[in-house]
Amino acid sequence: AQSVTQLDSQVPVFEEAPVELRCNYSSSVSVYLFWYVQYPNQGLQLLLKYLSGSTLVESINGFEAEFNKSQTSFHLRKPSVHISDTAEYFCAVTAMNTGFQKLVFGTGTRLLVSP
Amino acid sequence: EPEVTQTPSHQVTQMGQEVILRCVPISNHLYFYWYRQILGQKVEFLVSFYNNEISEKSEIFDDQFSVERPDGSNFTLKIRSTKLEDSAMYFCASASGSPQHFGDGTRLSIL
Numbered sequence: 001a002q003s004v005t006q007l008d009s010q011v012p013v014f015e016e017a018p019v020e021l022r023c024n025y026s027s028s029v030s031v032y033l034f035w036y037v038q039y040p041n042q043g044l045q046l047l048l049k050y051l052s053g054s055t056l057v058e059s060i061n062g063f064e065a066e067f068n069k070s071q072t073s074f075h076l077r078k079p080s081v082h083i084s085d086t087a088e089y090f091c092a093v094t095a096m097n098t099g100f101q102k103l104v105f106g107t108g109t110r111l112l113v114s115p
Numbered sequence: 116e117p118e119v120t121q122t123p124s125h126q127v128t129q130m131g132q133e134v135i136l137r138c139v140p141i142s143n144h145l146y147f148y149w150y151r152q153i154l155g156q157k158v159e160f161l162v163s164f165y166n167n168e169i170s171e172k173s174e175i176f177d178d179q180f181s182v183e184r185p186d187g188s189n190f191t192l193k194i195r196s197t198k199l200e201d202s203a204m205y206f207c208a209s210a211s212g213s214p215q216h217f218g219d220g221t222r223l224s225i226l
Binding site (some may be wrong): 032034036039042043044045046049051080090092093100101103104105106107 | 121122140146148150156157158159163165171173195208210212213214215217218219220
């Protein structure tokens with residue numbers, strides 16, 4: 001079984017400041033890792049994913065995440081946030097190579113960007 | 116870009132009534148899922164569906180719940196006799212591999 005821990009329920013930052021949203025996971029098998037974003041009153045949108053290859057993955061809007069197997073982490077970072085980045089961010093994992101298994105989500109981190 | 120479509124966006128139902136939530140997955144996807152998110156809580160897996168049968172279900176998915184793919188395009192979640200604690204946002208997802216693609220959800224309110 002897999003589990004995901006997002007220790008920070010809420011992260012307030014000022015616009016143009018850097019941010020890191022933390023995600024740690026636990027699994028007895030290898031996993032795929034994802035970050036989903038949920039804007040107010042909207043559904044879940046895939047932000048970025050790690051399936052294989054380079055451990056550093058990037059999104060089109062400036063976010064990046066690095067898979068660290070030894071620390072079982074997949075932290076999300078952005079060097080300079082915008083007001084429009086205000087949203088809930090969910091880290092999720094699924095077991096690798098076992099068919100298209102369920103996603104296991106963390107509890108989410110609410111990113112609050114203020115001017 | 117193709118997307119997962121869910122209807123209705125908001126459903127209000129009396130406790131004890133049956134409710135059907137509808138989803139149109141992305142057309143070439145073969146794997147379908149339902150998740151729910153109780154207000155303020157994390158997204159929880161309910162059930163996965165492949166090849167016209169349930170492939171996995173959580174302990175939440177008890178006998179009150181059922182899923183169906185009635186016509187090859189729609190994917191429905193039925194709750195037979197709703198309870199107050201069924202109030203949540205319900206998300207449908209589909210996949211042909213990883214990642215899963217989510218709809219915008221149906222907010223179910225039980226009165």
